[in-house]
Amino acid sequence: MEYEPVIGLEVHAQLLTRSKIFCGCSTLFGAEANTHTCPVCTGLPGSLPVLNQKVVEFTVRAALATRCKIAPYSQFARKNYFYPDLPKGYQISQYELPLSTDGYVEVQVDSQKKKIGLIRIHMEEDAGKLLHDLSSERGASSYVDFNRTGVPLIEIVSAPDIRSPEEAAAYLRKLRAILMFLDICDGNMEEGSFRCDANISLRPKGQKAFGVKTELKNMNSFRNVQKALDYEVRRQTALLDQGDRVIQETRLWDAARGVTASMRGKEEAHDYRYFPDPDLVPLVIDPQWVEKIRAGLPELPDQKKGRFIRDYGIPEYDAEILTSSKALANYYEECLRTYNQPKIVSNWIMSELLRELKRDEREIEECPVPAGNLAEMLKMIEEGVISGKIAKSVFEEMYRTGNRAQEIVKEKGLVQVSDTSTIEKAIDQVLAANPGEVEAYRKGKDKVFGFFVGQVMKATQGKANPALVNELLKKKL
Amino acid sequence: MNLYEMTAHRLHDLLARKEITSRELTESVLKRVEEVEGRIHAYITLTPDMALEQAVAADLRIQKGEAEPLTGIPLAVKDVICTRGVRTTCGSHILENFIPPYDATVTEKLKAAGAVFIGKTNMDEFAMGSSTENSFYGPSRNPWDLDRIPGGSSGGSAAAVAADECIVSLGSDTGGSIRQPAACCGVVGMKPTYGRVSRYGLVAFASSLDQIGPFSKDVRDTALLLNAISGHEPRDSTSVDLPVPDYTRALGGDVRGMVLGVPQETFGKGIDPEVAGSVREAIEVLIKLGAKIVDVSLPHSDYALAVYYIIAPCEASSNLARYDGVKYGFRAGGGEDLLDMYQETRWQGFGAEVKRRIMLGTYALSAGYYDAYYLKASRVRTLIRKDFEEAFRRCDALILPTAPTPAFRLGEKVDDPLQMYLSDIFTIPCNLAGLPGLSLPCGFTGEGLPIGLQILGNFFQEEKILRVAWAFEQNTEHHLRKPIL
Secondary structure (H helix, E strand, C coil): CCEEEEEEEEEEEECCCCECCCCCCECCCCCCCCCCCCCCCCCCCCCCCCCCHHHHHHHHHHHHHCCCEECCEECCEEEECCCCCCCCCEEEECCCCCCEEEEEEEEEECCEEEEEEEEEEEEEECCCEEEEECCCCCCCEEEEECCCCCCEEEEEEECCCECCHHHHHHHHHHHHHHHHHCCCCCCCCCCCCEEEEEEEEEEECCCCCCCCCEEEEEECCHHHHHHHHHHHHHHHHHHHHCCCCCCCCEEEEECCCCEEEECCCCCCCCCCCCEECCCCCCEECCHHHHHHHHHCCCCCHHHHHHHHHHHHCCCHHHHHHHCCCHHHHHHHHHHHHHCCCHHHHHHHHHHHHHHHHHHCCCCHHHCCCCHHHHHHHHHHHHCCCCCHHHHHHHHHHHHHHCCCHHHHHHHHCCCCECCHHHHHHHHHHHHHHCHHHHHHHHCCCCCHHHHHHHHHHHHCCCCECHHHHHHHHHHHC | CCHHHCCHHHHHHHHHCCCCCHHHHHHHHHHHHHHHHHHHCCEEEECHHHHHHHHHHHHHHHHCCCCCCCCCCEEEEECCECECCECCCCCCCCCCCCCCCCCCHHHHHHHHCCCEEEEEECCCHHHCCCCCCCCCCCCCCECCECCECCCCCCHHHHHHHHCCCCCEEEEEECCCCCHHHHHHHCCEEEECCCCCECCCCECCCCCCCCEEEEEECCHHHHHHHHHHHECCCCCCCCCCCCCCCCHHHHCCCCCCCCEEEEEHHHHCCCCCHHHHHHHHHHHHHHHHCCCEEEEECCHHHHHHHHHHHHHHHHHHHHHHHHCCCCCCCCCCCCCCCHHHHHHHHHHHHCCHHHHHHHHHHHHHHCCCCCHHHHHHHHHHHHHHHHHHHHHHHHCCEEEEECCCCCCCECCCCCCCHHHHHHCCCCCHHHHHHCCCEEEEEEEECCCCCEEEEEEEECCCCHHHHHHHHHHHHHCCCHHHCCCCC
């Protein structure tokens, strides 16, 4: 039978506030264990949380950028469960009355546009980190690092609107880009500042009712999310085809083995006993403040994409890719400031530059070629200093060494030869060495012309100006 | 009269006039503690060295003419309030070795005022109880009758003041834990409006009900201590940003023309006749002083106990989850895995009453029960508050007994939690509403046990309560009687 996947995603994004959500401790990643802690974030008896206003502001930004409604009155709630990385024995989160609800994110898959609904965005605190040392002198030991405890998170819950693993990946990319454009999340999936859990079920195509879902965890990259969902589609399809049932459970993605596996009761059927946190007063949002935040929102991916198409006249496909991250869009526009040929720049970024980056698994922020250097090189092509063909190897060298095009061209003697006498000399030699082909051409075999061009280029190590070669060859023949 | 017997305001005068030093005063109190503490057991931890150092520092300050009302005054703090470097046990085994690395806001304020810290007082474990019998460190005894309880949960703080083991003290009141022991021990005790005093550093029992407040030998001292600890504080989001008046200015007026309401529900069931008699006499005194007495009705107060025993355990079950053996306090050894460690630590670390309330609260918050218990209780709580708001439209303050009976015997109610819970029947509604309330001595039983009069006021109208209490005290002599030890 043909099945349709029904997917909903829960994203946890760490906010880029300088201090934690309920105390003044630093949120910096990578500090020595338990140095960014205080009585509040370690849950000492008698300590009380105080809400960081910046967290609310950042969450409102995220909500506005995803067309969510902002609740004028919302509340923090306690989610109660025991775990050593949770110092109070409860996580302060939002439950019945979240800060924002009911928005959407627009994604594009195979040139089809689609709105993915957002059920809610709420604020909560992150938990700490456990470190296990199996070879400790005291026997196997576990340690807790509370530096991360109380780092602000937003949880973004999508509606079950996603119909394929590709759509899921597109949604995540878009959501991450939005948060990064807003400067409220660094989007780093490996360090866990952007994490995703997925709910997925299958139903026969055409059926309205949802099937039984599984929850997938432990996917720390877009690729892994897509792979895990692909795997789960295959696994659930096989089960249903055999007449078996899907069991509602949490499954962990095992990236090494490429499979999902049941967590098996380890954390089964939690009753979190949510109730309003009596230590925090209800959050009342001033609509004027929200409008002020709205007015200060930066250009978002979709707006930028529209502007690129409109102002630079590049195809939608190019604009979509160039606006997939703020840094890439900035890179593109910086190139244009030096070399204002939007389509040529776009072609070079999308083909040469992104290919190199992808091969090295680098982000645009880590690109060894500054935007200005790329633009300079493109200018050199236009001015006829180097040929387009040479430019590709020049670019590879720029990427490898970080040097500017001028230096590389000079050092390797790659300047295009536009001196007529040098080229004529080369042509004469080629024609003299190939009398048979000259005769064939003169008898009307036009195809041989390409052969001559190739030979001349070879004789000049590719440096001859191709237009001049063409012109002079025709004259001589 | 011995120095340890005196009130803070009188001692302040002596200190300011340099007739005595804080060192002499502190030594006098420490000597008194040495004499009677063996019989009273008001303290869990004594800090005589720190007290003497603070006394010396206070004397220097007084020398420079910089004495504040509490500078150099020896006081005691309930062991549920964090004191930096001094262990804070909450009366529990599970925090037996817990030494806070920080001071509660009230501790900071009192230190800044130059007060002298004698020690940390005994209490029912995590403030759950009405007798101090739930303390892991053994019960405190009532100075008026050593076979009787001093009330609770702040029994140690009340007994310490009554036995002159300190001049004033701090307690906390979640359902009557300041007022009921004040009544049992014949001292003044006040629970301020919820949000008046910062809870930062007060180890939480039920966060929406807990409030820190003073114990003292007379009403003026309560006003002085309230001055010192009140005020908005950013570290407690529930503390209220309203200006703090000088509460001593409320003292001195009379009650002429004030309208005092007497809730009709109070003189019904379960009230001891001697208590009822004393409170009626007190009402007569107030009438003679010119107050107008009116009957008021608080119809939903009947549900207060039930509501309280949903809300408070629910919050407690969550507040006490942090005591898991991972970070601080007691940890049971020998378990197989993490779950074992949790279970053994909490099983051995908590006493029976605490476990009972954790279970009650956990149950009431469980999926499928939340609406029927917590949510419903929250709604009835609103109705109880509305009853009070209605009453305070007509009255300046309400007058009622603090506790239905005088101090009962040790062991009398330990096996009957419901009877124990009934001790707080007159004090709980005030916490649920968030209102301020005060208890002061209004008489003695035939056996010589103190009886407390409770005065409740509208939100942030502590001044009206103090005015009534002061006028009553000026015209009676109950507060002057001392237990014979």
